[in-house]
Amino acid sequence: MTRREIMGSAGALAATAAVPKALAAPAFETRRPPVGQRHFTSPVVEAEIARVKARIGDAKLAWMFENCYPNTLDTTVTPGMLGGKPDTFVITGDIDAMWLRDSSAQINPYVHLTPRDASLRQLFRGVIGRQARCILIDPYANAFTRDPTASTNHDAAKHDQTEMKPGVAERKWEIDSLCYPMRLAHSYWMATRDKAPFDAEWAEAVRVSIDTFRVQQRLHAPGPYHFQRRADTPTETLMLKGYGAPTRKVGLIHSGFRPSDDACTLPFLIPSNLFAVSALRKIALVLREARGDAKLAAEAEALAAQVSAALVKYGRLRDEAGQPIWAFEVDGFGGALFMDDANVPSLCGLAYLGAVPRTDPVWRRTAARAWSANNPFFFKGKAAEGIGGPHVGLDMIWPMSLIMHALNSDDDATIRRLLVQLKASEAGTGFMHESFDKDDPTNFTRPWFAWANGLFGELMLDLAARKPHLLG
Incomplete structure (x- = not known):
């Protein structure tokens, strides 16, 4: 399937361990695959997760970081020779x-x-x-x-x-x-x-x-x-x-x-x-x-x-x-x-x-x-404001745009607002998505989108170094 066809695919929701557990799972329970099912594990990456997570006082942001940052290594890479x-x-x-x-x-x-x-x-x-x-x-x-x-x-x-x-x-x-x-x-x-x-x-x-x-x-x-x-x-x-x-x-x-x-x-x-x-x-x-x-x-x-x-x-x-x-x-x-x-x-x-x-x-x-x-393609709604694009359609904001705006910004109030919107956009899954409805984050596309997860991880690394006081 193409990137466009994959949106909303019910099969994608259950196809892999990378897909979030049921929304009824206990709050802030890890959404990473079990250690034995991870595609690649690096001790220095695990140490980096621990280092940055310790600097994030906001429990939800810390949980999202731990889920998102290693997602590419956990679920998408196949090393070989x-x-x-x-x-x-x-x-x-x-x-x-x-x-x-x-x-x-x-x-x-x-x-x-x-x-x-x-x-x-x-x-x-x-x-x-x-x-x-x-x-x-x-x-x-x-x-x-x-x-x-x-x-x-x-x-x-x-x-x-x-x-x-x-x-x-x-x-x-x-x-x-x-x-x-x-x-x-x-x-x-x-x-x-x-x-x-x-x-x-x-x-x-x-x-x-x-x-x-x-x-x-x-x-x-x-x-x-x-x-x-x-x-x-x-x-x-x-x-x-x-x-x-x-x-x-x-x-x-x-x-x-x-x-x-x-x-x-x-x-x-x-x-x-x-x-x-x-x-x-x-x-x-x-x-x-x-x-x-x-x-x-x-x-x-x-x-x-x-x-x-x-x-x-x-x-x-x-x-x-x-x-x-x-x-x-x-x-x-x-x-x-x-x-x-x-x-x-x-x-x-x-x-x-x-x-x-x-x-x-x-x-x-x-x-x-x-x-x-x-x-x-700039949309402003009840849940967030941000940029989307023709690929998904009108009124759908991409978390990627919120992350870019936060990386670009030096204003504390702007970054705090974006962090609130990013936390809402995960909609109980613990991960970033391709896009979400400007008025309803539970209406989202692509539950397993590793690029967006990695960018969220980069934002947390950036803020931990540049503006740690914004991380709670």
Whole structure:
């Protein structure tokens, strides 16, 4: 099933130990799987849980942190070996496929602990290696099957009009799918200085990624990628024979789909282009330091500079006061869309990703505008206010947006309010969800969504270090 189809699936509620116990269970009873059923256990992660939990005075927040932070390791990773090298498959939670984006984001909360645990480093090497092999199967795919020789097990993808290869679960071209593995590689390298995962196969995947970005600038031709799907939902397919809306070729990278897996309205997705600039610069550092590959590093930096210049020229709008802000999508002809989607990279998530400085005034204005009625996907209700997106529908707030807003904020009152809303959003389950109704948190989608759980864990780590007085 696709991410969209999984929402509300009754089967997903009972399919795995990761799914919460009945809501009638005693308050604050752990919702983690029994130790013997956990997919991966790290003593340093367990120590981190104990350390941070001890700093959280609010009993419910502490309970949610203990449930959410290890959820990826407890339930979604499958470590192994392939050809004498580590191989780690990471599912999203309730979908048995590996998204390049989600898998990177899911294990990111543990990267700072890798220097202290050899088995955790082995797990990361396996994810980095598996991602490289996935990219070499098809750099345009967003999700991959557990068996790299298998056909897709996603019903909606079986009849897509695109080039589906063995090992591909879904083939929606999204810029961020190639950015996230670059970010993960950089984070791991900076934490460990471990050269082991950065072998020739990995370097070839980086080269293919850079080449794919360059092709999708479409400066001289549309490139090989096109995608059409027969679906009732327009955001599941691309117009004009699967190539998307027309653009002026200005140096920005085309994206067929957003991080939500919804089709772009205009093909130049600005948050993802900003992420690409940052990711290319980060991967250039890894190429130089871990491999001594100055040539490919220079190619990455040259592409980053070109896209960055195009972003400044074509990616900005003016607000009512005449001040510059980032657009969400543009077409290079002057057409622009302002909105924000909760999925990261979003406009609100750019500082979290390191794509812009946290103090950058253009981004600050942009994020403030996105967190307002100027964003058609900003919803305010009885239970919470926050950002959603077309993927789930109107009036559904994503906890991911609340977490990003808290990470962005320095205001104690704002963060306290967001923590209250996040506590309500778990709806008795002990976990984060994909989305919940602005008026009724018990109406939610995806009970097992590891990316959101990990982000909540990151927020608790951030606040424990930055604002511990807000944790009760």
